[in-house]
Structures are given as structure tokens and as C-alpha cells.
Amino acid sequence: MRLINRHVQVQSYTMEILKAYRFRLEPTPEQRQSFVEFAGCRRFVWNKALELNLYRLDHKRPIIRYRDIAGMLRLWKQSDEFGFLAQAHSQVLQQCLKDLDRAFADAFDKKQPGKRMPRFKRKGLNDSFRFPQGIRVDGARVFLPKIGMVRMRLSRPLAGEIRSATVSRRGKHWFVSILCRVEVDTPVHPSDSIVGIDRGVVNLATLSDGSAFEGSKPLRRLSRKLARLQRQLARKKKLSANWHKQRDRITRLHINIADARSDAIHKATTTISKNHAIVCLEELRTRNMTASAKGSADEPGSNVRQKAGLNRSILDMGWFEFGRQLEYKQQWRGGQVILIDPRNTSRKCSACGFTDKGNRADQASFSCMACGHAENADVNAARNILAAGLAATACGGIGRKAPREAGTGGAAMQPLPLAA
Ligand SMILES: [Zn+2]
Known part of the structure; x- marks a missing residue:
């Protein structure tokens, strides 16, 4: 919009x-x-x-x-x-x-x-x-x-x-x-568009305008290959010529996985940053997500296996990296990232505001029990994220720098905004 x-x-x-x-x-x-x-x-x-x-x-x-x-x-x-x-x-x-x-x-x-x-x-x-x-x-x-x-x-x-x-x-x-x-x-962003983005498991990112970016999920695709190579390594005589060769193969595979993942995220964040002056994202709290799945030894979490799978995808898709890149790319271009509270963004109807977990018919589709509004679940969430971002801009939140997102620090391979 x-x-x-x-x-x-x-x-x-x-x-x-x-x-x-x-x-x-x-x-x-x-x-x-x-x-x-x-x-x-x-x-x-x-x-x-x-x-x-x-x-x-x-x-x-x-x-x-x-x-x-x-x-x-x-x-x-x-x-x-x-x-x-x-x-x-x-x-x-x-x-x-x-x-x-x-x-x-x-x-x-x-x-x-x-x-x-x-x-x-x-x-x-x-x-x-x-x-x-x-x-x-x-x-x-x-x-x-x-x-x-x-x-x-x-x-x-x-x-x-x-x-x-x-x-x-x-x-x-x-x-x-x-x-x-x-x-x-100091750059001025060429666009005057604002967009909400839902980071997902099926798609890396779904935008409130209905478009989506597919994530490359190299880790899952290549992890079987990695496991096979590692099993082969275990069978080889340690420190032998063949063992070294096998270990180099594994190192190359690790590099390929990292490159493919980074590539997909860079492409998506560059396109989004070029086209939208203001990007609204949910604030992530991954540690909570990972901790809740595991629970403790005395009190194991529910659906451990299922949630572990989801968490695996979250890490695989690089949600943190996605947020980190958007933040610095927006800064270069004079744009902005607004982080919003993730509560209810997936349960709330973007048309009438009715909030209930029953609105989610299944993982992929959203169907409002109050007004009948039906939509792709990720698009509905992205629209809610946009609405929350707009609300933040209306109360003056927009002049502030978006808070640094947890866990997004790290590699200095990309230009970073200079700390004061
Ligand atoms: Zn509704």
C-alpha cells in the first residue's frame, strides 16, 4: 500500500x-x-x-x-x-x-x-x-x-x-x-510503499500484497547427503588418505549448503528492500520456540517431535538472517524496519478483527468464523502485521530506529550500520 x-x-x-x-x-x-x-x-x-x-x-x-x-x-x-x-x-x-x-x-x-x-x-x-x-x-x-x-x-x-x-x-x-x-x-528511499511480511515455513516470506518468496531449503535436501557422507567417514580409517578426502567432501557440502541458503535470503531481502520504504516484521523469539518444544527432563514439552521439526525449518529458513539483512539493507536505502508484537497475528481475521484459533482451518488456510473472510493463512498474517505496523507509525513509533532483533548479529561480511 x-x-x-x-x-x-x-x-x-x-x-x-x-x-x-x-x-x-x-x-x-x-x-x-x-x-x-x-x-x-x-x-x-x-x-x-x-x-x-x-x-x-x-x-x-x-x-x-x-x-x-x-x-x-x-x-x-x-x-x-x-x-x-x-x-x-x-x-x-x-x-x-x-x-x-x-x-x-x-x-x-x-x-x-x-x-x-x-x-x-x-x-x-x-x-x-x-x-x-x-x-x-x-x-x-x-x-x-x-x-x-x-x-x-x-x-x-x-x-x-x-x-x-x-x-x-x-x-x-x-x-x-x-x-x-x-x-x-543519508539516503532517501525511492519508494513510498509500506508492507507487512510474514516469515513462514512453506514460503520464506509472504507479503501483505499477496506475493511470496520461496525459501531454498537446502539443509533438508542436502542433510541426507551430509548424513550419508558422515556415515562413510566413520567407516574410513582415521587420518588415512581416503579419510581426508572424505572430510574435504563434507567441508565442501557445508559450504554449498551455506551458500545456497544465503543466496535465497539475499535475493528476497534485496527485492523487498528496493520496493518498500517501510517493512513491518514480527519480532522473533526463537529461544522460546526451541525451549518450549523440548521442555525439561521431568516435564517434556508437548509434540516434541513435531515442534522440533518446525524449529528445524525455522533455523533452516534463516528467519533471523532474513530480519538482519532487511534491517541493514533498509538502512542503506533510507528505509525502515518496524518490529511488531507477534501475538495473534496468525489467529486474527484481517478483515473484521475477530480473533480465535478456530479461524485457522489448517496450516495453509484461514477462514473467519465471524465474517466468513477466507484467505491464504500467511497472507492474512502479513496483513495483520502491516496493520500493527501502521498502528505503530500512527503513534509516532516510526521515528525510532527499530530495535535490534535478537540473535541477528554475527557475520561482518556485509556492510553494517556504524554504531554510535
Ligand atoms: Zn472476519
Whole structure:
């Protein structure tokens, strides 16, 4: 639907955003060896500090915060046992402890219910390390402290002031993601449309105008293949040539799954963000959804199997990622995301407002018991979400930035709005 008055006001100042540029690196064999060592040291420090803090939590003691644990890192480096840590750049290891400190803080933050406790890092799959400063780019080469000039495939020009760089492995290739601070004019969204969106299981997203985006459900399709490959791996002799080959196959499959999922979500959020100035979404509380299915050992949840299946789909479809992408894409374009209370959006009749769970004839269709209004259930929900969003705009909620959605933080591969 169209807005009668433009709610998004034209603003003439500029804003700063962080933009990430990702390039494939072409390291020499020595540099590649350094990458492996840096990533190994970082993983070691992360796991050691994590283990220490989890042990303290188990014994009801507060975790050790960054300042103190950084002092312990200095002692580790001087010891015979962990002296190998000195081969990595010290800021890389300090950064890792800061990241861990942040992960713990987020996990305990009640406003971010989707955040989970930090986990141990395993070798190989997500090897990475980050330089908080000291990065220079010279043509198609990037300077990494203690490693030197590394050639990279400069696929697009770099702009802005370089802030930090993350080196990571994907399969057998290494990449660098360079974060730059860029000043841009505050954009004004080209459209004046407002839309409600229902995130669903059958479709990734259903819009209040009746259109829908299919989600790629690669995990389900490929999970059988993954399970088969993993069974084969278990039968192979550990650390043999065939075992390594099989493990590489599994890593590639993990990457394919992640790529296909990310692709579908990016396509949907880009299209939606281009066409609608204001997007209304339900606020998600996934932790509740997952917890309610499981219940506890003494009091198991109802329909555990069924709900576990649904939760699986929710995670599979990337609902959080969808919300996160819409939020930053709207910010670039001068649009907005409004999060609304999810209560009753699926039970309420979008025509007359009558609310009853009997309105839902089945998973797919909505049929109002009061006025007879019948519609696709997801479209009906999207219309309710739009109505709730409009109500929020009417009471002035629109001038506020949408609250950060729980659990949507993470990958810095995409430009992020700069925190104040
Ligand atoms: Zn009705």
C-alpha cells in the first residue's frame, strides 16, 4: 500500500557506515603457513579462555573479563608450554579475547534472547583471525602485520578509511575481509510503499500484497547427503588418505549448503528492500520456540517431535538472517524496519478483527468464523502485521530506529550500520 504522507523525512546530513570488502588472497607458501599458524594460535587462545570461563560458570563463579584474561595471555606467551603463541601477532590474540568477552556479554544480555553461549572452535571449518589495526592496501596487495604484503584478487576498488581486516579460510582458499569507514549521503528511499511480511515455513516470506518468496531449503535436501557422507567417514580409517578426502567432501557440502541458503535470503531481502520504504516484521523469539518444544527432563514439552521439526525449518529458513539483512539493507536505502508484537497475528481475521484459533482451518488456510473472510493463512498474517505496523507509525513509533532483533548479529561480511 502507499503512504499518504511521507513519513520518512528528507535529511541533508551525511552518515558514516562500515563497509566490508572481501577479496580472495593469493599467499605464498610461507604466508599460507603463517595463516595456518595464526589461526591455530587464535583458536587455541579462544578455546583455552572459553574452557576456563565455562569451568568458572560451572562452579558459580563470575567469568574473567577481558582486562584480566589479557594479562594471563602475556603469561602464557612467556611460558615454555605455550610459548608458541608468540609466533602470532599479539593484537590478533587480544582481539580474539575481546571477541570472546563480547560473546559472553551478548549471551547474558536479556535483550538478546537469541544469542547462545560461545562455543569451542574446531580446526579447519571456520579458521580465521582478525587484525584490529595496522592494515594497508597498496594496489592489489594488502599489508598484514607480522606477515607482510599479500597478493589479493582486487575485484572492485576499495573506498574509505580502513579499520580492520579479517583473514579466513573457506575450503582450501583464504580470503580477507577489509572493513572500511565510508561517509555517505543519508539516503532517501525511492519508494513510498509500506508492507507487512510474514516469515513462514512453506514460503520464506509472504507479503501483505499477496506475493511470496520461496525459501531454498537446502539443509533438508542436502542433510541426507551430509548424513550419508558422515556415515562413510566413520567407516574410513582415521587420518588415512581416503579419510581426508572424505572430510574435504563434507567441508565442501557445508559450504554449498551455506551458500545456497544465503543466496535465497539475499535475493528476497534485496527485492523487498528496493520496493518498500517501510517493512513491518514480527519480532522473533526463537529461544522460546526451541525451549518450549523440548521442555525439561521431568516435564517434556508437548509434540516434541513435531515442534522440533518446525524449529528445524525455522533455523533452516534463516528467519533471523532474513530480519538482519532487511534491517541493514533498509538502512542503506533510507528505509525502515518496524518490529511488531507477534501475538495473534496468525489467529486474527484481517478483515473484521475477530480473533480465535478456530479461524485457522489448517496450516495453509484461514477462514473467519465471524465474517466468513477466507484467505491464504500467511497472507492474512502479513496483513495483520502491516496493520500493527501502521498502528505503530500512527503513534509516532516510526521515528525510532527499530530495535535490534535478537540473535541477528554475527557475520561482518556485509556492510553494517556504524554504531554510535
Ligand atoms: Zn472476519
